[in-house]
Amino acid sequence: MSTTPKIGIAYTSGREHTTALAHAVRDGATDHGADVTVIRVDAITDDGWSALDNADAIVFGSPTYMGTASGAFHAFAESTSERWLRAVWRDKLGAGFTNAACKAGDKHSTLAYFTTLAAQHQMNWVNLGLHPGWHTSTESENDLNRLGYFNGAAATTPADLPADQVHKADIATAEFLGRRVAEHTSIVLAGRIALGL
Amino acid sequence: MSTTPKIGIAYTSGREHTTALAHAVRDGATDHGADVTVIRVDAITDDGWSALDNADAIVFGSPTYMGTASGAFHAFAESTSERWLRAVWRDKLGAGFTNAACKAGDKHSTLAYFTTLAAQHQMNWVNLGLHPGWHTSTESENDLNRLGYFNGAAATTPADLPADQVHKADIATAEFLGRRVAEHTSIVLAGRIALGL
């Protein structure tokens, strides 16, 4: 048993903005020493399922479409029901991220759905761990957590901008989440070893 | 312009328990004089889309799987985005129903998602309009709204029972919702005529 956290990122993306966030979560977690597998769950393979089943933490990601995760993400979520029945993901850690064109709106619904999915799977949840930015007149849109989300990392990319223009502050926020998940997962793994669990 | 409410029921079902609820909503609405079209949105046709576009009210329905509506329902919801852009469903009324094996749990998430979808489409929302049943020691599982939901009709069917054994109280609750939607839609239609809108 190792204290190197194995993290699976289970996500979908429409026009690759969410992919940019997935890579930022990966980079943040890798910086902290995690072994990260990035999985597009709309085309998940047996290897992808194995990576999720073997992961210590799973980070869910999706664009927010029509007030929730993408249809493709939900098809994936429904297909985890057999794992739910056998409690395969029990006690893993979970976290989440999303992107939308709107500043706010229903990204909260998407992140809240991810927390519900994790709860169903008997996982525990890692929140973002950041104060809000851009919430006084002397702060700016370049702050970490500039939109003020708390249960995950949320980005806003204007609908007409390509994926390489996801805002740097949102990328940095997603990296922060990746580091935090890796750090917390390391602690849990070390604790289980220390207690002989 | 007519005061006969046109109601579309947009739903998916796995093992037909939710179909039983959809039919109950239809029956309740028809009893009140509504013109109801029942549409399985996992196989929606051009006629189905037309029925929804022409409806005065749309009732969303789905089983609750993994803490939300079915993947098939979410695929449908995502596919409404072009209508969202053109605000095709603006000012329609919305309502919702769901079934799950659990007494409670995440049916609330499913119904809350339906309210979010309606809000995105600039629709207004018809809540259930019933006090809870089965919530004192002298009440029973045969009460209307026996589970105590408020933003829609929710049923609980044990996972091993077939669709013809959806509980009579849950069927009656779904019928109640159908009547309420028809009644409220009639009022709105009559009001628009009276005001020359």
Add this chain to the structure above:
Amino acid sequence: MSTTPKIGIAYTSGREHTTALAHAVRDGATDHGADVTVIRVDAITDDGWSALDNADAIVFGSPTYMGTASGAFHAFAESTSERWLRAVWRDKLGAGFTNAACKAGDKHSTLAYFTTLAAQHQMNWVNLGLHPGWHTSTESENDLNRLGYFNGAAATTPADLPADQVHKADIATAEFLGRRVAEHTSIVLAGRIALGL
């Protein structure tokens, strides 16, 4: 029976930013011919309760503190339980608004709570009825619904700015909600008269 909508605005405010929104909702509704009573529910009087009981629509408002409405608003909400028991507010229309320093964050939770409170009271719900603004690179913070909320009107005011500096776009969005509630309430009242209800 009159088609002049009677609207009660039931709100709390900490540093008067939410008061500015309450006044904007009032102004929008008054412009449409509604008879509006603005009630601070942390100091509600018998006259205030009467105004709410006699209203055709109730608009809930509160700052978002710690991820939900203010403690004072929740004390008010709990104190409506006797009216809940007697279904005094049944079939009224409901709507909501909130302010916070963050762009996004948990304002969605506050608005969603308002929808839950209305559902408990067997009321129906009027959503905002606006597309999002500020969500392409050619749009700006001066747009209506600049944050992209759908189930109510949401404002963001930097924490260090006084109440007279609530953003004009947020004031305009709240006015829009007031007009929409007044309009929809007029329709419902006219419909009830036309149908002899």
Add this chain to the structure above:
Amino acid sequence: MSTTPKIGIAYTSGREHTTALAHAVRDGATDHGADVTVIRVDAITDDGWSALDNADAIVFGSPTYMGTASGAFHAFAESTSERWLRAVWRDKLGAGFTNAACKAGDKHSTLAYFTTLAAQHQMNWVNLGLHPGWHTSTESENDLNRLGYFNGAAATTPADLPADQVHKADIATAEFLGRRVAEHTSIVLAGRIALGL
């Protein structure tokens, strides 16, 4: 630094049904070796605040009234904002429980609010960790997690029954949550020691 988890239970109760759950959470956590402080937050003292500030995990509890936690709980939650500002509770673990007369209904909203409050405080969240009971025709109301909640422990007590008649299955579910929180907290504490954090 010790691996004995210090757990604070921060709750309110109206007619003591929620107190019975608070004691069950305490008993479950104590069985696992935790040092538990039970705090009625509607009358919180300086000692109570100190216990929460020093706790490794905080379990939130409240009856569900009008679709959310009690007004008294929300007044407490708002009063934590100064701690929020200084991130005093950062990285603590959180969990939650609630009671209502209804089988289901808006208990989900109360538990979801608790998760939001924890996220705001940069805490992480411990879900219930149980499959649902009472969800096939051969299961019964005596099952653990008989109502099928996932993000916390939820009880249903008929409105006319006294606090000593909270259902044994609901008490057992709350005890289970207490043990789970204690176990997970032990792991995190041991991990921090092992990693020298």
